[in-house]
Amino acid sequence: MLRQLFYNKVGIVLLLTIVLSIAIFIYANDLGDTSKEIALAIASSLFATAIFTVFYNVFTFQTTSSILDDSIGQQLQNSKDEIVQSVKAYYKEYVPDRIFEGSNAPAKAFGQDLIKEIQATDTYSFRGISGKRTAIRIELVRGKLTEVRLNLINPADQNALVERANLMLSIDQMPQTLENVEKVVTRIKKDVFSCLAGLYYYGKTKCQTIVVAFQNGTSTSRLELLDDAIYISLYDDGYQRYPETLKFSRETKIYRLYQLEFQKEFKQISARSSITISSNTSEEEFIQQLSSLGVLNDISIETIKIYRDEYERLRSLYINKNDLYSLT
Template sequence: MTKEVLDQVATWGFSTVLAAAVVFGFFPKFVVHILVLIYPRNHPRRLELLAELEAIPCRKRLVWVAEQLATVLFDGIPARVSDVRARRRIRASKTTTSTLQRASVVEKSRRTLKKEFFPSDVFEATTHPDPAFNRLLMADLNATEKYFFRGFSGQHAAARLLLSRTERESRVIIADPRDAGSINRRARYLLRHGPADDDFEQIQARLEEEIKIGLVGLFLARHRCVQVDITVMADPPLDRLELFDDSVWVSLHGDQHAVTEVYPRTLRFTEASFIYNMERADFLRISQAPTGRHFRITPATTREDFLALSKTITGVVLSDEQFRELEVKFDAFMADFSPDVELGAELSHMPAPQTGA
């Protein structure tokens, strides 16, 4: 083999032999390897063309490669275009599916966040009663079996109980009238945010009286409840809380505009929300704390029982005359409160509350 190559080099010259090797040996294989790349990946013609080339004699390869060039142009290019389009459709389908999945996850997360942390209803602070607010709150009250209230005094809780028609279990958390710090801190807050001519001592006296009026109101509302459990705590939160079976209402009295508005901004959360469960758990923790001061009023509680209970809660003996004065003041509060909730007509049809045994 080597002798033959040397003889050909001697006869034809080195350059001629090299050119022949390139033209009949290297060039056909190189071109065919380029042509097969036109076909899509894994196309059977890729392997077929390479195998056919090996079966073609060297002297006929140039003509054969030229023939395959035309075949590949009219056969391989359409196959490649079809393959590219199919890949794009698959990729677009995957992208669309992925986009829809992401959108579904985002929407699900948005709904979860909205349900867990965002209020179902928002009522802005106003100087006039909002009919929608009162209508929805009273609907929640009339549909609930348990009514939990947390505020500085129990006036609003007692008023709502008297305005409702359903007997229920009620729990109330109010400020401890025997804790001077609670009243002083609330008085200072009202003094800072109230009118400039407010007097600190007058605010203190008004707050102490509101607690007593609220207690009298809860006593008057006892026939609307299975029982009224009262917990007094030092320095309750500024925001008023009203919790029902299906919702919780948070009146933002701690908002900077709440003091200047008669009706503060109020948020309603459904029972499926995180806020509802958090507020309920916190309420039950306080109302059931073994170290707390807890009291109970039932339909069987007499006036004498209540006067003794009032002394235990407030530390002050309440006479019959003082009781009647507080009862008159609570009736005045009810007269102002019932039109606000647009139920004054219903109030006129209710039997007078029993205050005796």
């Protein structure tokens, strides 16, 4: 900064003034008392003026630089937005409507946007891991959903559970010990079963039919497909608890691509391993379906009610505390 200051003419003059004031200080020692006082006064004034001017210029330079940086930064952001809008104007079928940044805390902007879309949809499809918040999402629907399809991890697939557990431990920066992996696997299973209990005891009142398919292997992304939008989140994107999410509208080719992919995938998986829940499904029928798939050992009504209590605890965090926008 000082180097830049002394590269201009003002800097050269200041440098010469300082040198001159020092020279007068030295010369004053050889003068008489009166002349010496006059010389010292002149030298002091010149030196003080030079130092003040230096600091003033430095301060002005910093302030101007800060203003210019902010101005340039804003211009760059405006240019970026203009470029995105320009690209979207020509390639709107491929550009997301919104991008929700990933973070380690609930993304309320995403939750708010998702709730708005859910409250207006007639269908809801989900592909992910445990789906533990899907029943809460369904409860927020104002009307009644005509179709709900969920593609969840198979709680009987130990390899998939371990793979997912290792990823979660990496996100939390925890050692991938056998003990830690087993704890996470247990938690994933609990989340899946509490999701199923929530769908049965609460979700079915908002739906004509709920079909839950259990996939072998683990998803690399989470999809939430609604009538007018799809939300796509990469689970391993930047190792964040709440990953970046892209929202595409129904008019985009991306929406259509993932819609067709989900339909094909869900048809294949549900043919092998799935359960169906409707308003007429009894507890005995619900338990029988789970038993026939082998996803839960020693299952009973009491077991299901334990998981229902687990779901209700999760539900209370959002609905009872009116914290829906953290529902990510």
